Amino acid sequence: MNKEEAARILVVDDEPRNVKILQIQLQARGYVVLTAGDGAEALEVVRDQTPDLILLDINMPKVDGYEVLAKVRSDKTTEFIPIIMITALRDTEENRIQAVEAGADDFIEKPFNSFEVLARIKSLLRIKHYHDTLEQHNVRLETELQMARSVQEVIIPQNGSQDLAGFRTASYCSPAIAVGGDFFDLWEIDKNRIGVLISDVMGHGASAALVTVFIKTVLMEHREHIKDNPAQLLHVLNMRFNDIISSRIYMFATAFCGIFDLKKKQLICANAGHPFPFLQHNSQSECELITDKHSGNGLGIRKESIYENCYYPFDSGSRTFLYTDGVYEVKNPQGEEFTVERLQNLVTMCEEGAPARLIQYVFDTITEFTDVLPNEDDLTLVTIQG
Numbered sequence: 001m002n003k004e005e006a007a008r009i010l011v012v013d014d015e016p017r018n019v020k021i022l023q024i025q026l027q028a029r030g031y032v033v034l035t036a037g038d039g040a041e042a043l044e045v046v047r048d049q050t051p052d053l054i055l056l057d058i059n060m061p062k063v064d065g066y067e068v069l070a071k072v073r074s075d076k077t078t079e080f081i082p083i084i085m086i087t088a089l090r091d092t093e094e095n096r097i098q099a100v101e102a103g104a105d106d107f108i109e110k111p112f113n114s115f116e117v118l119a120r121i122k123s124l125l126r127i128k129h130y131h132d133t134l135e136q137h138n139v140r141l142e143t144e145l146q147m148a149r150s151v152q153e154v155i156i157p158q159n160g161s162q163d164l165a166g167f168r169t170a171s172y173c174s175p176a177i178a179v180g181g182d183f184f185d186l187w188e189i190d191k192n193r194i195g196v197l198i199s200d201v202m203g204h205g206a207s208a209a210l211v212t213v214f215i216k217t218v219l220m221e222h223r224e225h226i227k228d229n230p231a232q233l234l235h236v237l238n239m240r241f242n243d244i245i246s247s248r249i250y251m252f253a254t255a256f257c258g259i260f261d262l263k264k265k266q267l268i269c270a271n272a273g274h275p276f277p278f279l280q281h282n283s284q285s286e287c288e289l290i291t292d293k294h295s296g297n298g299l300g301i302r303k304e305s306i307y308e309n310c311y312y313p314f315d316s317g318s319r320t321f322l323y324t325d326g327v328y329e330v331k332n333p334q335g336e337e338f339t340v341e342r343l344q345n346l347v348t349m350c351e352e353g354a355p356a357r358l359i360q361y362v363f364d365t366i367t368e369f370t371d372v373l374p375n376e377d378d379l380t381l382v383t384i385q386g
């Protein structure tokens with residue numbers, strides 16, 4: 001017996017003869033038949049046994065078919081049950097329109113044509129089976145995405161503030177869906193030095209999130225051996241990316257790596273096609289772009305890409321602001337992009353203070369700019385202050 005033949009069908013009619021006719025026809029085809037003599041009884045059966053399809057008379061005492069239809073459709077657990085309205089010859093076109101507006105899927109007329117009734121039932125049950133299968137897949141996908149999100153939350157620092165080796169840092173990372181392709185990490189090298197890597201994998205979602213795990217793995221493997229050479233770290237990441245990922249599928253990532261040294265009062269950094277961070281030396285100065293003239297290609301684009309270190313002054317009064325392109329590419333309801341220039345002005349305008357204050361200020365401004373529109377891309381903000 002297939003899934004359609006084993007379906008539970010609720011027949012609702014205040015005329016026992018009609019119920020008996022339908023019950024005999026449906027049971028002969030292997031369906032499980034549930035019955036109700038009025039709308040109130042029908043709602044009890046729907047609540048307790050959740051039928052796969054309902055044959056519902058329009059005109060009934062106590063609770064009519066329209067009210068039953070409306071209540072079934074208003075309940076999240078029953079809203080997708082197919083409902084075929086049983087109509088009489090006296091029912092007008094207005095009756096049918098009212099039923100359609102309330103959510104009826106189809107109609108059958110008294111006296112019943114058994115072949116027509118069975119054909120309509122079979123068609124609607126097939127559609128419900130497709131819907132139920134899709135719903136099961138969606139539930140499983142949502143569960144797997146939440147598990148992936150839990151994994152990603154382990155490999156990416158939590159949103160908020162963190163003090164490392166004399167530096168104050170703050171960050172905010174938000175994927176467009178449950179998981180995303182943005183990645184960053186902060187680590188302490190010694191009492192005066194910290195490292196940072198921020199990366200943006202092509203696309204977003206599960207495939208991009210898997211690549212962030214790969215980046216984290218390679219970073220953990222090599223960052224302790226490459227303490228003051230971010231260009232070398234990007235070189236290793238690019239080689240591994242090309243060998244393992246890009247050689248099999250078309251995918252790449254941008255990345256920026258920096259080493260902050262308070263003792264030498266400098267920032268050493270290298271770029272792999274990532275948006276240029278901002279550097280501000282005090283609250284009165286303008287934000288300059290860390291425009292690495294030797295910026296190499298994104299990770300995975302070319303195995304022969306060359307990355308070179310650049311040097312900038314950085315002391316206890318300095319701060320840097322790193323971000324992914326999802327920050328400045330957000331749009332307002334009119335389709336206007338936020339832009340790098342607007343972001344740079346925001347960072348300049350925010351006076352010196354706790355790094356978390358800058359992150360919150362930028363995030364609030366972006367949220368106000370986008371209004372009700374959801375972010376189409378992952379969004380990451382990181383600030384480091386000496």
